[in-house]
Amino acid sequence: xxxxxxxxxxxxxxxxxxxxxxxxxxxxxxxxxxxxxxxxxxxxxxxxxxxxxxxxxxxxxxxxxxxxxxxxxxxxxxxxxxxxxxxxxxxxxxxxxxxxxxxxxxxxxxxxxxxxxxxxxxxxxxxxxxxxxxxxxxxxxxxxxxxxxxxxxxxxxxxxxxxxxxxxxxxxxxxxxxxxxxxxxxxxxxxxxxxxxxxxxxxxxxxxxxxxxxxxxxxxxxxxxxxxxxxxxxxxxxxxxxxxxxxxxxxxxxxxxxxxxxxxxxxxxxxxxxxxxxxxxxxxxxxxxxxxxxxxxxxxxxxxxxxxxxxxxxxxxxxxxxxxxxxxxxxxxxxxxxxxxxxxxxxxxxxxxxxxxxxxxxxxxxxxxxxxxxxxxxxxxxxxxxxxxxxxxxxxxxxxxxxxxxxxxxxxxxxxxxxxxxxxxxxxxxxxxxxxxxxxxxxxxxxxxxxxxxxxxxxxxxxxxxxxxxxxxxxxxxxxxxxxxxxxxxxxxxxxxxxxxxxxxxxxxxxxxxxxxxxxxxxxxxxxxxxxxxxxxxxxxxxxxxxxxxxxxxxxxxxxxxxxxxxxxxxxxxxxxxxxxxxxxxxxxxxx
Ligand SMILES: Nc1ncnc2c1ncn2[C@@H]1O[C@H](COP(=O)(O)OP(=O)(O)O)[C@@H](O)[C@H]1O
Ligand SMILES: C=C(OP(=O)(O)O)C(=O)O
Ligand SMILES: [K+]
Ligand SMILES: [Mg+2]
Numbered sequence: 001x002x003x004x005x006x007x008x009x010x011x012x013x014x015x016x017x018x019x020x021x022x023x024x025x026x027x028x029x030x031x032x033x034x035x036x037x038x039x040x041x042x043x044x045x046x047x048x049x050x051x052x053x054x055x056x057x058x059x060x061x062x063x064x065x066x067x068x069x070x071x072x073x074x075x076x077x078x079x080x081x082x083x084x085x086x087x088x089x090x091x092x093x094x095x096x097x098x099x100x101x102x103x104x105x106x107x108x109x110x111x112x113x114x115x116x117x118x119x120x121x122x123x124x125x126x127x128x129x130x131x132x133x134x135x136x137x138x139x140x141x142x143x144x145x146x147x148x149x150x151x152x153x154x155x156x157x158x159x160x161x162x163x164x165x166x167x168x169x170x171x172x173x174x175x176x177x178x179x180x181x182x183x184x185x186x187x188x189x190x191x192x193x194x195x196x197x198x199x200x201x202x203x204x205x206x207x208x209x210x211x212x213x214x215x216x217x218x219x220x221x222x223x224x225x226x227x228x229x230x231x232x233x234x235x236x237x238x239x240x241x242x243x244x245x246x247x248x249x250x251x252x253x254x255x256x257x258x259x260x261x262x263x264x265x266x267x268x269x270x271x272x273x274x275x276x277x278x279x280x281x282x283x284x285x286x287x288x289x290x291x292x293x294x295x296x297x298x299x300x301x302x303x304x305x306x307x308x309x310x311x312x313x314x315x316x317x318x319x320x321x322x323x324x325x326x327x328x329x330x331x332x333x334x335x336x337x338x339x340x341x342x343x344x345x346x347x348x349x350x351x352x353x354x355x356x357x358x359x360x361x362x363x364x365x366x367x368x369x370x371x372x373x374x375x376x377x378x379x380x381x382x383x384x385x386x387x388x389x390x391x392x393x394x395x396x397x398x399x400x401x402x403x404x405x406x407x408x409x410x411x412x413x414x415x416x417x418x419x420x421x422x423x424x425x426x427x428x429x430x431x432x433x434x435x436x437x438x439x440x441x442x443x444x445x446x447x448x449x450x451x452x453x454x455x456x457x458x459x460x461x462x463x464x465x466x467x468x469x470x471x472x473x474x475x476x477x478x479x480x481x482x483x484x485x486x487x488x489x490x491x492x493x494x495x496x497x498x499x500x501x502x503x504x505x506x507x508x509x510x511x512x513x514x515x516x517x518x519x520x521x522x523x524x525x526x527x528x529x530x531x532x533x534x535x536x537x538x539x540x541x542x543x544x545x546x547x548x549x550x551x552x553x554x555x556x557x558x559x560x561x562x563x564x565x566x567x568x569x570x571x572x573x574x575x576x577x578x579x580x581x582x583x584x585x586x587x588x589x590x591x592x
Contacts, residue, residue, distance in 0.1 A: 094563045095533070095546040097170045099136060104543075104569050109499045110460075112522050114541040115421075115452040116140040116428040118175065118395060119445060121157050122148065122436025128160050134435065135170045137445040140537040141307070143175040143430065146296045147184075147267060158303050165534075171544060173306035173534040175338070178293040180311030181286035182366070183270045185237070186219030191266070196242050198261045204235070204244075204270075205253045220270065226252050228281040234273045237264060239369030246272075271369050278344065278370055288318045297322070301330050306534050309338040309361055314345035316356035323356070336535055338395070341383055342366035350386060359538065360387050365398035365432070377420075384424045391473045391516045393539045396421040397430035401447055405438035410447050418448060422455040425518050427540040460520050470516065481584050483513055489579050489586045490517030496575065496588070500524050504549055504556055504580035508532045514579070515539045526560065553583050561591050 103112050118141040119125065119134050131142070142161050144154050154176075161172050185204075188194055189211055196202060202216045206225055209217050222228075226249055229235070235244040235256055242264055244256035272279045288310065289297070300308050308326070313319060319339055326335050339346070339353050342363035346353055354360050362380045371379065380396060387394035400418050401410045410418075421429055429452070434444040470487065474480035493501050501523045505511045511525035518540060526547040527533050536544040547563075549556040557578060564570040574591040 093547070094560075094567075095169070095171075095530075096543065096569075097135075098168065099138060099170070100543055101567065101569060109522050109574075110520075111453065111457060112543065113138065113449060113453050114456050114518075114522070115426065115448075116538055116540065117445060117448050117452075118143050118397075118428050118430040118538075119435040119441070120145055120430070120432045122433075124437050124439070125435050125441050126153070126157050126160070128164070130441070131157075131160050131164055132168065133442050134445060135164055135168070135172050137442055138449045139172055139445060141173045141175050141428070143177055143309070145177045145179075145432075145436070146293070147177075147179045148436075151299065154299070155303070158305065171530075171534050171537055173537045174303075175307040175309055176296065176300040176305045177309040177340075178289065178296055178311050180288065180293065181283075181290045182312060183220065183222040183225065183283060184267050185264065185270060186221065186267070188218075188264065188266045189213040193263045193265050196244075196258045196261055196264055198258055200258045200261075201247070202244060202256050202258060203253050204256060207252050218264065222283060222286075224282040226254050228279065228283055229254055229272050230274065232274070233279060234259075236271045236273060236369060237262075238268045239271070239365065240373075241268075269366060269369060280344075284345075288312055288314055289322065297325070298329075301326060301335065304330075304531075305335060306531065307336045307338050307359070307538070309340055311340050311363070312343050312346070312366070313339040313341070313353055313357075314343060315349050316352040319353060319356040334531065334535070336538075340366075341379075342370065344370050347371070347379060350383065351390075354383075354387055354390050354392055357392060359393040359395070359427075361395040361397050361430070362426075363397050368398075380421075381424060384421075384426050385468070387427075388425070388468065388516060388518075389471055389473075391512055393427040393512070393515075395428040395430050395538075396424075396426045398432055400429060400431065401434050401444045404440050404444040404447070405433045408440050408443055410444075415447070415451055418451045419455050422452050423459065425540065427515075428538055482510055482581060485579055485584055485586055486510060486513035487517060489577050490514055490519040492586065492588070493519045493521050493577050496577075497521075498575040498577050498588070500570070500574070500576050502526065502557075502560065502576055502578040504553070504578070504582065506532070506581065508536050510579060510581040511536055511542055511544075512539055515541050526556075551582050553578070553580055553585075553587070556580070557587070557589075565591070 100112070117138050119139045120143045121131070125131060125134060142157070144157055146154070158174055161174055164170055165172055200216060202218060204218045204220050204225065206220055206223055209219055229246050229249070231246050231248060233246045235246060237243070240260070242258065242262035243260035245259050246254055247257050248255040297308060310319065310322065319337055323337055326337070336358035338359045338361055339357040340361045340363040341347065341350065343366070360383060362383050364376055364380065367379060368376050384394050384396065400421070401414050403411050403414060418429065429448050431444055431448070435441040438444060472480065472483060474483045489501060498521055500521050501514055501519060503511045503514055503523060504526045506528055508525070508527060511523065511527070514523050522543055523541050525536050525542045525544045526549060527536065527544060528546070528548060530546055533544040533546045536542045547560065549559070561570065570591050572591050576589055576591060578587045
């Protein structure tokens with residue numbers, strides 16, 4: 001049976017049917033360019049399970065090029081409507097991305113996804129069409145890991161994401177993630193991987209080996225390696241994917257016997273353990289931000305990335321230092337600094353690090369190599385909770401869907417792990433290898449999306465509002481008023497079961513205070529600048545719009561209502577609560 005979809009031309013408007021997919025349980029269909037420039041299409045009916053409904057997406061580029069992509073299951077029938085395109089975002093005076101707009105129209109306010117999604121971009125996803133497919137699939141933030149790839153490659157990816165935003169109306173933010181001073185292996189002379197077998201003797205050395213690389217030799221990036229290790233130490237590759245025991249040291253060369261065989265991957269992380277704990281010798285003194293990282297940071301500032309994630313943060317000082325460095329150089333274009341919690345020191349100084357940062361990442365990959373694995377889940381819970389209390393966005397990262405690097409469906413355990421992160425109400429989930437170099441990046445993203453929507457819905461239906469105590473975060477009286485307004489507005493929104501919260505915010509602060517309350521309804525965040533709008537894309541439940549507004553709330557509201565009504569995103573009678581950081585009040589009203 002053919003795997004392609006039945007697709008009808010727009011001349012047969014207004015309804016088309018995408019019929020029955022083959023017997024396989026899931027079929028992904030790629031972005032299909034709609035043949036006409038005069039129409040765009042909306043999926044108007046989906047007779048499918050939750051998972052599929054959540055996964056059906058419509059793309060209207062706003063400049064004529066239109067397509068659909070998503071995941072459909074067997075026997076899934078969707079009706080597709082074709083109609084003339086509306087005004088493009090900028091022309092209509094309000095900017096919101098095409099995917100959100102379609103989601104709002106299709107599913108209504110209540111079922112929009114609240115959990116944000118980050119994709120690491122790599123060889124599997126750096127093409128323009130591949131990036132576009134991720135954006136259509138719900139990617140809110142694109143991450144580039146400075147451990148990998150060249151300057152030219154990073155620049156190309158940033159340029160493509162920016163172009164995608166401009167041409168197709170997305171607001172995908174860019175996160176740059178520093179390499180940090182971790183100890184890792186070299187590039188393996190171009191090989192994709194090398195197998196280390198049980199009992200083999202391998203040489204790890206800071207010496208650069210010639211090409212072809214001599215057999216069973218590994219180059220290490222850290223000069224002090226041979227001095228730091230001792231005979232008898234255990235050497236863990238990628239937190240234990242492969243293990244060696246140090247048997248001899250000869251000058252810069254460290255001879256090791258493989259005790260747990262496996263695949264060695266280029267630039268894999270190395271840690272060494274002695275008597276059951278992580279060895280922290282001279283390597284613990286390496287700077288959090290290396291000289292290479294500073295060059296990368298300068299590059300990130302010049303490119304105007306939205307977030308810089310700092311690897312292996314040990315203390316709040318380094319974050320404060322970086323923030324003032326950025327402030328002095330980026331002239332107003334605020335770049336948010338995300339602290340990656342992935343070391344023993346970062347756990348020790350957790351509260352002050354999070355306090356100093358603009359957000360945090362639970363970087364479970366390296367964290368799991370630095371603390372016993374069974375301690376990672378409780379660390380995650382603690383970090384997520386603390387970030388919420390301190391009103392900082394938090395990302396749960398690494399191995400969420402690791403098996404999908406190779407397989408088209410996740411393991412049940414992976415789905416449970418994703419569910420747990422959503423249930424903890426983390427702001428964002430992140431894909432690493434799954435999207436950077438996996439075989440099924442779009443499917444992995446679709447799984448994150450459908451699991452998020454399903455768990456969020458379940459949470460609302462069961463009315464499982466956790467009674468988290470939200471301590472005061474405001475430092476001034478004005479801040480305290482804003483905070484009280486947001487707490488009360490969110491509570492009212494839940495009690496009155498309103499359709500949406502509206503927040504008018506210049507800096508994004510009021511929007512984050514509302515997001516922190518994790519209300520039942522979505523939060524429409526109106527902001528005047530494109531950069532704040534992109535930054536808000538990381539935070540739970542916020543639907544960021546760019547809109548010019550004044551100090552007069554009455555006219556702001558009227559303008560918003562008419563713009564959103566014209567786009568079919570709200571309708572007369574919808575109940576809305578509005579707050580703003582210009583006028584400290586809460587307004588409850590029906591859309592006229
Ligand atoms: N820019 C890139 N170029 C090539 N490969 C990449 C790139 N980014 C990521 N990858 C691949 O994806 C894997 C997972 O990404 P990530 O988790 O960010 O890195 P790491 O495994 O180094 O912590 C990497 O190990 C690498 O194989
Ligand atoms: C996200 C992480 O950092 P990186 O991928 O840069 O090692 C991690 O260690 O989990
Ligand atoms: K990194
Ligand atoms: Mg890491």
